[in-house]
Amino acid sequence: MMGELVALWDGVASWLVMLPYPFQVTLVLAVLVPLCWLVARLVDRVTDEVAAKLTRVRDAEPPLRRRERYVRGRAGSGFGVRWRRVGPGRRSVHS
Known part of the structure; x- marks a missing residue:
């Protein structure tokens, strides 16, 4: 063998x-x-x-399989859209 x-x-x-x-x-x-x-x-x-x-x-x-999502949100100045990272336990609302 x-x-x-x-x-x-x-x-x-x-x-x-x-x-x-x-x-x-x-x-x-x-x-x-x-x-x-x-x-x-x-x-x-x-x-x-x-x-x-x-x-x-x-x-x-x-x-x-911990994933961090990216969501579209308005920048604080209102001049454009930016992507923010949203992970577990984070809210996707504007901060």
Whole structure:
């Protein structure tokens, strides 16, 4: 089993080395970018879960998918429209 896996890995590595350089870069990026993104997301989720478990606040939940919205509001001077950030717990009325 292990010998077959090593032979397969060696075959893929040899095939990749024989490709022209632009194809090598494209193929490696097409595989590594999504893989690194998934690993980073997994590490982020695990860190949030561990932090929520170790906190002193009872029933703490990790801040998953916390979004800040942007709403249109009139500027105080009345000369135009600006975008203001509105997050959880903030009101979208003019301040």
